[in-house]
Amino acid sequence: MHGPMPIGHLSGSDAPNQRRAHQHLVAGHRYRVVVGFDDYDGDPHRQGETWTFLGCAFQPYDDGLSLFVSLDGEREWCLPMQWRDEAQGPVLDSLAQHIVPA
Numbered sequence: 001m002h003g004p005m006p007i008g009h010l011s012g013s014d015a016p017n018q019r020r021a022h023q024h025l026v027a028g029h030r031y032r033v034v035v036g037f038d039d040y041d042g043d044p045h046r047q048g049e050t051w052t053f054l055g056c057a058f059q060p061y062d063d064g065l066s067l068f069v070s071l072d073g074e075r076e077w078c079l080p081m082q083w084r085d086e087a088q089g090p091v092l093d094s095l096a097q098h099i100v101p102a
Contacts, residue, residue, distance in 0.1 A: 001043040003077030010078055011054035011068035018057045022067070023095050025053045030102035037091045037098055040064070040080040050102050051077075065092060 011018075011027075020027040031053055036046040051069040054076055058065050065088075067079040081088040091098055 001039055001041060001045075001077050001079055004071075004075035005077075007054065007070060007074065007076045009076060010057075010066070011076055013057070015057065017059065018055060020055050022053075022056045022065070025056070025067075025095070025099065027053055027055050029053055031099045032102040033098060034100050035098040037088065040082050040088060043079075045079065063087075063089075 025031065029052065030050060033045050033047055033049040036044060038044050051071050052073065054068040054070055056065060056067050063083040065081045065083055067081060068076055069079060070076050081092055083089050083092050
């Protein structure tokens with residue numbers, strides 16, 4: 001997990017790979033982790049963790065998906081994920097079972 005940074009530092013980009021929604025996650029809404037997982041950096045996101053989803057960016061060259069979230073409403077963090085079976089692919093394929101509206 002990278003951060004904290006000022007809100008908008010990453011999530012405010014107008015890059016073509018930037019999105020304000022991903023699957024059931026919608027920017028500005030709060031979510032809670034119900035099934036824990038580790039991000040690409042090995043940082044744990046355990047049951048009960050809550051944050052506001054700010055957006056995401058997909059990097060197709062390495063199947064990377066960066067989830068931008070705010071834990072405190074003032075700063076943002078990046079949860080790096082890799083959409084491959086040997087990495088976070090199984091979590092991303094069943095994201096709605098891991099992260100639910102808070």
